[in-house]
Amino acid sequence: MSKKIDNAIGLYLDGIRDGDTTAIERYTGDRYTQHNTHVKDGKAGFSEFFKEFVVRNPKRDIQVIRSFEDGNMVFLHVYQSLNDGAAKWVTLDFFDTDNDDKLIEHWDVISEFNESNYGGHSSIDGGFRVIDLDRTNENKALIRSMIRDLYIDRTGMDSLEKYVSIDQFIQHTPNSADGIQAHRSFLKDPECPLHYKEVVLCVGSGNYVATLSKATWHGDEHAQADLFRIENGKVVEHWDASEKIPPKHEWLNAGKF
Template identity: 50%
Template structure:
């Protein structure tokens, strides 16, 4: 388990960052994907086929369409074989702004062999928090597994179908800092959302749970049904924890496509 390693020093994390920055920001798609991926590259990103050629055929036209690419890695951490990246993209002078949440699996040589992502637009919350600002420092390396279990229990006990929102205070601080586009800071907004009799968003399954110290990120299969729209979503949540409770939260959600050019979002 990588939790004993100093944050930011992992070659796995550097390979994931380099794939992003050299391959996409710097426009060297083929060189980067060839250098930083392993014998296979299984892809779950919407519209991107598996392998080196799938990456190149998607990102070379992307690079041409977007000659001005400001890409920043805001957060990144490692948990065993897995890497998580929280990235901000501003394209063509801010004409498009995106937030990407990425999970990578790696092989014994620290090369990337599988990738999942969820991409959504950049926004500001009702309390004035953006979808990427906030604390970035990784601390409490000895609490990684404990914090991952707290997050799993929050989703299972309170937010999944059949969960009880009354359990939320067991896992979430009263003064939580919220980066969701629809919720202000404070625990009450989360309780109110989860307690609606026919709430729109329900978590169905935790696909990945990756953490290091005080940060935990989850990829979940979810469903959004507000009475007019019934859509399956890939949902990413990023949690920062202190003293056994979630004190800050970011999220990203993307519709699951009906047709895939790869194995699907999960």
């Protein structure tokens, strides 16, 4: 595991799970720009928010399920169970790092954890094995193209097979079923509530690619994060999280993106 991944996981586990808010000093660089709109910028903003967080949530089970790096960027897929399961969350996190591998910027999307969808999959289950490192850039380009054609322009509905495997498509999104036909039906529904507007971040490692996008859900502004697993140039598995963006007057920093 690399130092930059160690730093991202360390901040989560030491600073949030274990309640040591001084961990922000160990794992971050000269600046710490925050895009979680409920948390102020900087190290002081992190400490202020999580000092109250650990008091409100004395029991914190936090598990990093998946992690990878792409250049200076780190991606984490995290499960949180608070106060013996009173609240359960799934988070997709993106970190930028400096030349010393310290964290300098953070984006996240948080959704309620879902135990089982129509295919019997939770928000986080499934394996994790990074392969095909030589295809990282190819797979990132595939996902950018897929999101543009299918989710932004919505012009590629009849060529879904160009991007998604016809043999296997494991879906972890709540209220969704496995398979390419179920995904086609969702996308072609004229009342489909989810509309992507722009890909903000795209990071990958081999057969995994994660994106952060601006989107709307039933017309409301959302942050949408997606994690894709790719085999032989086709998407075979998908996890995600979607979070409604609060009104601008409620932001404690420059915003979600």
